[in-house]
Amino acid sequence: MPARAETLPAAPAPTMSAPAQTAEALDQSLSPECRVPGSKLYTLAKLKAVKAALKEKRPVRVLSIGSSSAGLGAASSYPVKLENALESALPDVQIDVEARSLPGEVASGAGERLRTIVAEVEPDLVVWQVGTNDALARVDIDSFAEALDESVKWVMSHDIDIVLIDPVFTASLAEDDYYNRMVRTVQEVARREAVPLVHRYAAMRYLSTRSTDEAHMLGRRFRLNDLGLRCMAEHATRAITLSLLQSDPAKPEADPDRTGTATRPATGRESSDAVPRGN
Template sequence: MAALLFSVPASADCTAPADLVKLQAPLPRLVAAVRESERIRIVALGSSSTWGAGASSRARAYPARLESELRTAWPKADVRVINAGVNGELARNMLARIGQQVTPHNPQLVIWQTGVNDAIRGVPLDTFRLQVRTGIERLRATGADVVLIDQQYYPGFKSVKDGPLYLAALRDTAAQFNVPVVQRFRIMQHLISSAQFTTATLLSPDQFHLNDRSYDCLGHLLAQSLRSAAALAPAGETAVTKGQARM
C-alpha cells in the first residue's frame, strides 16, 4: 500500500501556504555554493523521522527525496544529502555525534530535526532549550548554515505533557540565533485540514511516524524552501549575513 501511495507525485497533492514554506532567515553558505555550481553537502541530523522509520526503505526517507529534487533543481552542482538520523535519539545524543557524523562532511547546510523525543520523555524544558542553543553553536562552528525542523503532528501529541512548550522552546531559540525553522507541525496540520491527506494517509500504521507519501511530501516542500532561499538571496551576499545572531 505504501508503494502505491508513494507513486502519487508530491507536487500533485502536497502544497502548503507560502508563509509555512518560506524560510525565515538567510542561508549564505548554501546560496554561495549553489551560485558557484560546486560541491554541495547537506547533512540531515535527527532521530527516527530523519532516519526514515515508517518508510518502506531509507531511500524513501525525506533526505533521499530532498536529494533527488535538489539534483534536478541544481543540475550543475554535485549535490548530496547525508542521512545522519538515528532512531529514538534525544537532542543530547545528536550533539554527541556532530564531531563524527557532521563535521567530516564539511557541509554547507545542516538540517537538524529534534524535539519530539525530548518532549515525550520529559527532558526538562530548560535543559532542552540549552541543548538546542548548544547544537546551533556547534553546527555553525563547522562552517555550515543551520535549519531546524520542529516536531511532527500526530494524534498522540495532545497527550504529551507540555508538548506545545517544547515546540515554542525550539522556535524561540532558533529565532534568537536567526536560524530558520521548517514548521513541520503546522505543515502537517495544514495537509490534513486542507484534505490533501487524512491522518491515516499522512502517518504510518503506528500513527506516529511518517510514511512513503508524507516523507516524499516533506522532502518536496523542503526542496521548495531551499530553492526559494537560493533564488531570492541578493547577489553578493557574504558568508556571514549582517545581523546574524551570535550568542
C-alpha cells in the first residue's frame, strides 16, 4: 500500500472582534451561487497518482461513483459538469471521466461492486459520493465504517487516488442524530486514511441559509437538482486541484560515505507544465 498523504491542518476558527465575530471569507474561485468558506468545503491530501499522470503528460482518468454519476451522455449531468470543471482548472490536460452508478449501500456489498468497477476502468482517481444511501437505509454505522475503510484501503493499495464526498444535506434530517453520525463517520474515515474529502453536507447546509431561490440544492428523493450538481462538481474540482498543490516531503540528504554524493532535498515542485489554477 502506498504511503498515505498528510492532510492540511484544519482552517483556524474565526476570531472574535469587537463588536462582532469576523466571518470567514468565501472561496472566490467558485461561482457566486456556489461560494462557501474553505473550511466548509474540503479537507486536502496529496494525490500521488494524479500528479504522476500530470508529470507524464498523459490523460487523467477519473472514475465518478455514486447516485449522481449516471447519465454521462446528457450535457447537464454531473459527470459532464465535473469533467468540464476539471478541464477548466487544469488547462492543457485531457480529463476523461468515466461515470458509474453504485446502487445500494456500502455496508451491504456496494464496496465489492466498487472494486469490480475500479478493476475494469483502471482510473488514476476515484471520486466517490458515499454515505447517503446507507444513511437513508439506517444501516449499522460500525458496519458501514468498516466496509468504507476497507474499500478506501483497497483503492489506495492499487496506486489509485480517491476523493470522498460525504452525504447530502437536507433540512428534514438536520437534527437527526443518526444521519449526522453517518456524516461524521465518512469524515473520520477520510481523516484516518488521509484522503481528500469534499464536505458536501456542510457546504449545502451553508448555502441553504442564503436568502435566494437558488439556495435549495436538493430535488426529489435526495437527488441534487441542477444547481446542486453544478456546485458539487465545482467543490470536488476545488478539493482536487488544491490537493494537487500539496508538496511532497523533502528527501533527506544521502550519506556521502555510503553513496559518494549528496542528494539535494526535493523542492516539491512538479516538472509538469500542467499546474492547477489556484485562483
